Amino acid sequence: MTPNDWHYEPFEPTGSAIGFRIKGKLDEVQSPFQKIEIYESTDWGNLMLIDGAMMLTTRDNFFYHEMIAHPVLFTHPAPKRVVIIGGGDCGTLREVLKHPGVEKATQCDIDEQVTRMAEKYFPELCESNGDARADILWDDGLAYMKNCEPGSVDIVIVDSTDPVGPAEGLFNAAFFADCARALKDDGILVQQSESPLALLDLIKEMRVEMGKAGFTTFETLPFPQPCYPTGWWSVTMARKSGGFDFREADARAKAFDTRYYTADIHIGARHLPPFVADALKA
Amino acid sequence: MTPNDWHYEPFEPTGSAIGFRIKGKLDEVQSPFQKIEIYESTDWGNLMLIDGAMMLTTRDNFFYHEMIAHPVLFTHPAPKRVVIIGGGDCGTLREVLKHPGVEKATQCDIDEQVTRMAEKYFPELCESNGDARADILWDDGLAYMKNCEPGSVDIVIVDSTDPVGPAEGLFNAAFFADCARALKDDGILVQQSESPLALLDLIKEMRVEMGKAGFTTFETLPFPQPCYPTGWWSVTMARKSGGFDFREADARAKAFDTRYYTADIHIGARHLPPFVADALKA
Numbered sequence: 001m002t003p004n005d006w007h008y009e010p011f012e013p014t015g016s017a018i019g020f021r022i023k024g025k026l027d028e029v030q031s032p033f034q035k036i037e038i039y040e041s042t043d044w045g046n047l048m049l050i051d052g053a054m055m056l057t058t059r060d061n062f063f064y065h066e067m068i069a070h071p072v073l074f075t076h077p078a079p080k081r082v083v084i085i086g087g088g089d090c091g092t093l094r095e096v097l098k099h100p101g102v103e104k105a106t107q108c109d110i111d112e113q114v115t116r117m118a119e120k121y122f123p124e125l126c127e128s129n130g131d132a133r134a135d136i137l138w139d140d141g142l143a144y145m146k147n148c149e150p151g152s153v154d155i156v157i158v159d160s161t162d163p164v165g166p167a168e169g170l171f172n173a174a175f176f177a178d179c180a181r182a183l184k185d186d187g188i189l190v191q192q193s194e195s196p197l198a199l200l201d202l203i204k205e206m207r208v209e210m211g212k213a214g215f216t217t218f219e220t221l222p223f224p225q226p227c228y229p230t231g232w233w234s235v236t237m238a239r240k241s242g243g244f245d246f247r248e249a250d251a252r253a254k255a256f257d258t259r260y261y262t263a264d265i266h267i268g269a270r271h272l273p274p275f276v277a278d279a280l281k282a
Numbered sequence: 283m284t285p286n287d288w289h290y291e292p293f294e295p296t297g298s299a300i301g302f303r304i305k306g307k308l309d310e311v312q313s314p315f316q317k318i319e320i321y322e323s324t325d326w327g328n329l330m331l332i333d334g335a336m337m338l339t340t341r342d343n344f345f346y347h348e349m350i351a352h353p354v355l356f357t358h359p360a361p362k363r364v365v366i367i368g369g370g371d372c373g374t375l376r377e378v379l380k381h382p383g384v385e386k387a388t389q390c391d392i393d394e395q396v397t398r399m400a401e402k403y404f405p406e407l408c409e410s411n412g413d414a415r416a417d418i419l420w421d422d423g424l425a426y427m428k429n430c431e432p433g434s435v436d437i438v439i440v441d442s443t444d445p446v447g448p449a450e451g452l453f454n455a456a457f458f459a460d461c462a463r464a465l466k467d468d469g470i471l472v473q474q475s476e477s478p479l480a481l482l483d484l485i486k487e488m489r490v491e492m493g494k495a496g497f498t499t500f501e502t503l504p505f506p507q508p509c510y511p512t513g514w515w516s517v518t519m520a521r522k523s524g525g526f527d528f529r530e531a532d533a534r535a536k537a538f539d540t541r542y543y544t545a546d547i548h549i550g551a552r553h554l555p556p557f558v559a560d561a562l563k564a
Binding site for chain 2: 006008010012014015017018019021041043044060062197198225230231232258259260261264269273274275
């Protein structure tokens with residue numbers, strides 16, 4: 001790759017591509033699980049690719065990390081015990097730990113090398129790794145959820161790569177059943193759920209699999225995410241029973257800064273565009 | 283270009299790119315103003331490119347056309363006379379004419395060939411061209427606004443290409459002053475205003491130019507737009523005085539279908555993320 005070349009990522013399932021202008025490659029490691037590459041870009045800071053797929057950029061990861069963390073944490077009535085499956089870059093963990101009520105947040109990513117690369121090239125995402133409430137494991141997330149004490153967890157956040165390769169098992173009913181068992185009755189599962197424009201079928205399939213595992217109510221929240229295919233992404237929350245009561249007053253009174261998330265953004269995201277709402281109803 | 287090739291569009295100002303998987307090229311014409319190309323894609327329907335820049339796809343143009351038309355039409359108290367500068371694909375005109383109160387909508391695009399290509403490859407966008415209230419001109423939008431009778435227009439919609447080439451003059455104070463003169467006192471100007479992530483400076487500069495022309499209040503609304511750089515786009519409304527009073531009840535009671543726009547989406551878009559709001563305040 002020559003200086004100021006372009007990195008293009010064609011995404012077969014959507015027939016669309018994204019790309020970034022690159023200054024050069026900073027690092028590459030082949031872990032036991034996947035190839036991790038770090039590039040320096042001209043306008044987006046550093047980029048992390050896993051097996052050739054864009055994972056995050058310095059400039060725009062805040063959309064994703066804020067939206068996978070704060071909506072679910074401001075929906076659960078009093079989240080104390082949080083588990084993050086995947087999330088090895090530690091950006092989700094950092095957002096979770098901004099909530100003072102959280103007593104313990106376990107991050108279980110299968111690949112230690114993702115965290116080592118994040119520490120080096122995205123140090124801002126790792127700034128809460130030393131928090132006494134942070135419990136950072138490098139282990140199999142499937143096994144972790146299977147062995148979790150039943151009814152011990154308030155929130156499970158599945159912050160995974162796409163449903164291929166190491167993350168494939170994180171999108172089926174067997175895994176979701178383990179999440180359901182680990183969660184308390186009022187617990188909430190949240191998972192990154194791909195593009196609400198081009199991958200609506202995947203969101204529907206995910207909800208079906210969650211349904212087989214005992215989840216009965218769902219809420220999908222869209223948000224912009226330039227470094228993912230179509231630039232528009234989503235998270236989906238699931239509960240075993242009951243609806244999603246947004247703690248709006250607490251969100252308005254939050255004592256920490258965010259760049260994208262606000263109570264109003266949260267409320268806005270709950271109102272799906274008709275073409276998404278209709279597809280998810282069908 | 284071979285079948286099932288990829289068309290990539292690197293966008294220099296943002297250092298990011300988009301792309302689509304292509305079945306083949308359907309048409310190409312060099313008008314007196316620009317080169318217009320039509321491609322058939324595998325997943326996005328037809329694509330129109332002008333001078334190499336993606337203008338619209340069959341699949342995702344509804345975001346843009348709905349968001350440049352309905353928010354301003356549901357903000358003006360009683361829009362009867364609408365002028366569209368640019369908009370040669372006729373998709374904005376179609377959305378405007380869904381409002382029964384509109385008595386006349388003039389579309390003035392410099393390039394007849396854009397409309398001819400739209401008629402052939404995006405016929406659904408042209409389905410209201412025969413409406414008795416539609417007034418379709420192919421002429422210089424700058425001259426049209428300069429010669430408009432003062433105080434005769436309720437809404438001016440600037441549905442232009444990027445601020446280079448033929449559209450460059452549509453982003454400066456001289457043009458905006460002509461818009462201000464043509465508008466009634468309670469009239470509203472709305473313009474596509476590029477990416478609120480990567481092109482925030484452009485939105486700020488546009489507001490400065492609008493301010494020089496006598497506009498005093500502004501409202502920028504973001505929305506997803508996968509076929510434009512970063513996948514996140516915006517429109518900016520401007521008024522000579524007063525705020526933006528959303529006719530929410532009318533929007534909720536609208537008698538026509540939309541795929542993205544709703545009253546709730548409109549309300550959501552009015553709440554800017556902190557990083558955008560802060561930048562526009564600065």
